[in-house]
Amino acid sequence: MKQQECVALLLAGGQGSRLGGLTQNRAKPAVSFCGKYRIIDFGLSNCTYSNINTVGVLIQYKPFLLNSYIGLGSAWDLDNPFSGGVHILPPFLGNSEGSWYNGTANAVFQNYEFINFYNPKYVIILSGDHVYKMDYNLMLKFHKEKNSEITIATIPVPQEETSRFGILTADEEARVTDFQEKPLQSKSNLASIGVYIFNWATLKQALIEDDEDFHSDNDFGKNIIPQQLQDGTKVYAYKFQGYWRDVGTIESYYHANMESLSAGHFLNVFDPKFRIFSNEDTLPPHFMGSSAEIENSLVCNGCIVHGTVINSILAPGVYIGKGVYIKDSILLPYVKVRDGSIINKTIVGEKAEVLSQCIIGAEGSHASDQEGITVVEDYHIISEGSVIEAGMNV
Amino acid sequence: MPNAIGIIYANSSTDNLQGLALRRPIAAIPFGGRYRILDFALSSMVNSGIRTIGVVTSQPYRTILDHLGAGKAWFLDRKDGGLFILPGVMHSLAGDGHTFCVKDLRENLHYLQKDFADNVIISHGDQIYNMDFKDALNAHNDTNAEVTLIYKECHTLGDPIHERVIKMNEGEKVSGILDKKVSDSGTLVQPHFTNMLIIRRQLLVDIVEQYGSFGCRDLVDIVASNLEVLRVYGWPTCSVIGTIRTVKDYFDRSMDLLGWEVREKLWLGENQIHTIIVDNPPTRYTSQAKVSHSLIASGCYIAGEVVNSIIFRGVIVEQGCKIEDSIILPKCHIHALAKTCYAILDKSVSVNAENVFRGSLNHPLVVLNTAVS
Numbered sequence: 001m002k003q004q005e006c007v008a009l010l011l012a013g014g015q016g017s018r019l020g021g022l023t024q025n026r027a028k029p030a031v032s033f034c035g036k037y038r039i040i041d042f043g044l045s046n047c048t049y050s051n052i053n054t055v056g057v058l059i060q061y062k063p064f065l066l067n068s069y070i071g072l073g074s075a076w077d078l079d080n081p082f083s084g085g086v087h088i089l090p091p092f093l094g095n096s097e098g099s100w101y102n103g104t105a106n107a108v109f110q111n112y113e114f115i116n117f118y119n120p121k122y123v124i125i126l127s128g129d130h131v132y133k134m135d136y137n138l139m140l141k142f143h144k145e146k147n148s149e150i151t152i153a154t155i156p157v158p159q160e161e162t163s164r165f166g167i168l169t170a171d172e173e174a175r176v177t178d179f180q181e182k183p184l185q186s187k188s189n190l191a192s193i194g195v196y197i198f199n200w201a202t203l204k205q206a207l208i209e210d211d212e213d214f215h216s217d218n219d220f221g222k223n224i225i226p227q228q229l230q231d232g233t234k235v236y237a238y239k240f241q242g243y244w245r246d247v248g249t250i251e252s253y254y255h256a257n258m259e260s261l262s263a264g265h266f267l268n269v270f271d272p273k274f275r276i277f278s279n280e281d282t283l284p285p286h287f288m289g290s291s292a293e294i295e296n297s298l299v300c301n302g303c304i305v306h307g308t309v310i311n312s313i314l315a316p317g318v319y320i321g322k323g324v325y326i327k328d329s330i331l332l333p334y335v336k337v338r339d340g341s342i343i344n345k346t347i348v349g350e351k352a353e354v355l356s357q358c359i360i361g362a363e364g365s366h367a368s369d370q371e372g373i374t375v376v377e378d379y380h381i382i383s384e385g386s387v388i389e390a391g392m393n394v
Numbered sequence: 395m396p397n398a399i400g401i402i403y404a405n406s407s408t409d410n411l412q413g414l415a416l417r418r419p420i421a422a423i424p425f426g427g428r429y430r431i432l433d434f435a436l437s438s439m440v441n442s443g444i445r446t447i448g449v450v451t452s453q454p455y456r457t458i459l460d461h462l463g464a465g466k467a468w469f470l471d472r473k474d475g476g477l478f479i480l481p482g483v484m485h486s487l488a489g490d491g492h493t494f495c496v497k498d499l500r501e502n503l504h505y506l507q508k509d510f511a512d513n514v515i516i517s518h519g520d521q522i523y524n525m526d527f528k529d530a531l532n533a534h535n536d537t538n539a540e541v542t543l544i545y546k547e548c549h550t551l552g553d554p555i556h557e558r559v560i561k562m563n564e565g566e567k568v569s570g571i572l573d574k575k576v577s578d579s580g581t582l583v584q585p586h587f588t589n590m591l592i593i594r595r596q597l598l599v600d601i602v603e604q605y606g607s608f609g610c611r612d613l614v615d616i617v618a619s620n621l622e623v624l625r626v627y628g629w630p631t632c633s634v635i636g637t638i639r640t641v642k643d644y645f646d647r648s649m650d651l652l653g654w655e656v657r658e659k660l661w662l663g664e665n666q667i668h669t670i671i672v673d674n675p676p677t678r679y680t681s682q683a684k685v686s687h688s689l690i691a692s693g694c695y696i697a698g699e700v701v702n703s704i705i706f707r708g709v710i711v712e713q714g715c716k717i718e719d720s721i722i723l724p725k726c727h728i729h730a731l732a733k734t735c736y737a738i739l740d741k742s743v744s745v746n747a748e749n750v751f752r753g754s755l756n757h758p759l760v761v762l763n764t765a766v767s
Contacts, residue, residue: 035675035676275673282667282671283666284428285689285705286690286691287657287688287690288687288689293684296681298676300677
């Protein structure tokens with residue numbers, strides 16, 4: 001086993017309850033994104049690109065589909081046992097202790113032995129539910145240059161959105177002077193993007209202290225970072241430049257997907273030098289029937305399209321029947337839409353089926369809820385002729 | 395697990411493909427949007443439970459070795475068995491008409507000798523099919539055959555696919571293997587040999603040792619001349635089988651994929667065709683795109699019009715283009731206002747703006763990437 005300079009821990013255990021029907025059956029990192037990807041692809045591909053080959057994936061909520069998707073990590077070239085590879089880290093029992101992961105810091109603390117096994121100099125903590133392309137090496141370089149103990153990656157956000165994020169205030173040397181978790185009144189607009197680099201020694205100490213504090217929620221943002229600032233630890237803010245999206249709510253998930261339809265998109269999944277890998281099924285090319293019409297859309301392998309698709313994303317294996325009209329919608333893998341149905345501004349969950357002559361996302365009284373985005377849960381079958389109003393969750 | 399190993403002959407080349415087979419064997423020609431022809435034979439064997447497969451290759455090697463790698467895409471990166479490259483001999487003439495040259499195996503006798511399986515399934519690598527060999531293998535064992543030839547009932551006139559027909563007694567015992575040219579039985583529908591057979595491993599070893607040092611002897615010819623001493627049976631298949639020998643074959647078999655029935659049999663059953671995955675992003679259509687009755691792979695950018703065509707991975711079709719009845723191989727770039735009709739564009743061809751490539755139904759135009767500047 002090769003000594004690793006930096007080990008990554010990917011927090012993928014959250015339920016993502018704000019994604020409603022999309023996380024009924026799977027953990028948030030396993031939710032489909034932009035057609036062929038799943039959210040965790042971005043974190044794992046970033047690790048591969050940054051040459052971080054030891055990745056622990058902390059799981060807890062509905063792990064089966066996520067685990068089988070990650071497998072040995074070979075889809076991301078992370079199946080090299082010589083340099084670590086992917087490790088799935090579920091909660092476990094010991095002789096006298098053991099419990100469910102109780103907060104992000106607790107989850108890492110419980111996997112103390114995993115990090116000690118590799119005994120790295122640095123630990124990078126990632127969250128598995130953001131969509132972004134990032135070279136962690138640049139951040140690590142910054143961390144070393146500043147002789148930092150904790151480095152937090154940040155992006156500037158609009159002032160009116162600061163209450164959704166952890167907001168940092170930094171001096172001109174980029175040293176963090178203040179940290180507020182989801183403040184109502186913020187002093188700055190630098191938001192943490194949930195990527196932290198710790199010196200392992202610092203993290204070890206912080207986790208032990210946090211564990212002994214019975215009042216702590218054992219959360220990185222709420223407890224560890226403020227406590228470390230108070231203790232005078234050297235905390236620096238790294239300014240990340242590039243594409244980053246939080247996809248934690250139905251609205252943000254919908255918009256992040258739809259953004260990929262606009263030309264010159266930031267994420268640039270087409271960049272051959274920084275590819276996003278995914279563990280896809282080998283499906284045949286998609287088929288466009290004689291009656292198909294398509295406009296400004298993304299279509300994946302295995303789709304069969306006989307109807308009209310406008311401003312939409314079709315994930316692998318989607319079937320669109322004759323006379324179907326799809327607009328401003330996201331159809332997740334293996335969705336079937338039978339003849340004559342109309343779908344407007346809707347996220348249709350994996351393997352859901354819309355039988356013929358349905359109208360989904362019809363204008364109605366719910367239109368103001370979640371910006372009028374309708375969500376159909378995974379595996380749901382919508383019976384023939386149903387009308388579902390915009391903004392509903394079914 | 396079936397008691398058999400596989401051999402695929404992926405070494406045939408030809409001049410009848412107008413250069414598509416110039417730098418690659420026929421088996422390595424891209425087919426069906428994201429595959430290579432070889433994928434079909436390879437996947438059929440893997441899906442039949444075969445875990446040890448040898449691929450006979452010859453010069454030029456690069457494409458086929460590049461494609462196969464360690465066989466991971468077909469789950470053939472095994473400790474026990476897996477994928478074996480069997481370098482064949484150099485043939486003096488391209489496309490000299492051999493089906494299974496025994497000399498190619500002589501250099502690779504070790505592959506046959508070291509295994510423990512009783513049978514070897516041999517298939518040609520230049521045909522398109524999705525078949526389960528398990529039933530044929532069971533029949534082979536039930537009849538205690540030494541060789542089982544897989545055949546398909548075909549019209550002698552209408553179906554131009556295979557070169558040999560077989561004659562059988564009752565009980566499917568083979569009494570004759572004839573060249574289609576010389577067979578004149580008067581009946582229209584005849585059992586055509588599909589270039590797939592099952593043979594006892596030990597018998598194959600004996601044949602290779604005995605005949606391998608003579609010029610290029612064809613395994614099927616050797617079987618044909620020993621029908622009296624060997625127990626040779628036929629086994630019928632009704633799978634879709636498309637053999638690629640000429641440009642017209644390639645064009646027609648490709649266009650067959652636009653029909654639901656062929657796609658269903660080839661692609662949409664429970665047995666998938668496996669191929670290497672390159673993780674392309676989804677295909678992007680702009681507001682100007684118009685696409686009908688076409689197959690389109692991933693990673694493309696489509697801003698023009700595509701009708702009755704097959705578009706491979708990573709192709710760019712700019713605004714105002716019209717792609718009609720054409721096959722566009724990976725990474726081609728069709729610049730604005732260009733047109734193609736009955737054309738086959740080889741890999742990475744760049745069509746300049748407003749250029750027109752036009753072939754005809756019976757003579758599709760092949761454009762190689764050396765042909766356009």
